[in-house]
Amino acid sequence: MSQQLLLNYISKYISLSKEEEAIFLSKISFRKYLKGQYLVQQGDICRFTNFVVSGCTRTFLVDDKGQEHIIMFGIEDWWVSDIGSFITQTPADYNVQCLENTSVYQFSYEDQEAMFESIPKLERLFRKLLERHLVSSQKRIVRGLSLNAKQQYQYFKDQYPNIEQRVPQYMIASYLGITKEFLSKLKKQLLQE
Template sequence: MKSQLTNYLNRYADFSTEEIELIFNSLSTKTFQKKEFLLQQDQICKHRYFIIEGLVRYFRTDSDGNERISLFGIENWWITNLDSFINEIPSQNAIQTLETTTVLSISKDDLEFLYRKVPKLERAFRIITEKTLIAIQRKDEVYMKQHSKERYYSLVDTIPDFAQRVPQYMIASYLDITPEYLSEIRKNR
């Protein structure tokens, strides 16, 4: 776990062994079983999670009871509800595992402490957050220009094993298409 996190963080800044030790010792390891929640909708998000192994979905349930998936998190990704985490307000979304998932988690207070002790960590998280926002914007821009079929092909071509790990109805929700139409797309590929 430590080497996985070290390799990940060193993509954004050059951390010393001592800094990595301090960071790693501020994290908690937790394993969630399939379908467990890291965060419930309307709960205040208390942690940022680094996915060591597993898969999660980030979604909300609308007033009609429909689930709207806005993203998935896989190995070597950080996931949280940033608005809830930073502003300490109830989350409009939930984070739930789709497979047994092991994460490293950090609280807001511990993260703020680390930002003061290891300033380059704050820079790393800024870059990570920027890249995440850019990815979300690109997804929205690309998906607005593409037909449903192209969105599906783009997803499975970019992350080939992803489609094998996620139930088709969840992929349909993420792509904002019906499960029936997704089934048709898959048949004709």
């Protein structure tokens, strides 16, 4: 069962008793989305935090000029949501869209609060996940400040070889903050070296 995937993941951070696992599983629900569907839409309130079991998502926003900017991709074992919208239950800044058919475990804001009350260890889990997420977010900022486009692309290919294969190249360009034309150029350069 795919529940085991989630429990395995959690066990890397905290250890739950069988009873606690049962309570946790009772609070979350499994759901499938089709390629193209949205888990969150810019302007809507983000109702759920989602743990990706299978599939692939992109988190992006459309700016004033109508340009799309991809903030992150989500694959197996990742959490996706508009966290700012989720924690304040106010309209989302970002869209989360499925790039493949995608299965998730999800829970609502109310469920999360209830979970944290009944099992404080889960609040610890999320505190730790947030810490790690923040660290990687800061590292991404540093890469933006210290690496040029080619170096950032190489880092991306290194770190996420599967994502590189699974998503359209123009989305990778967007994630890197460059144009698809320039990414094409970089790829050609890298082949020739």
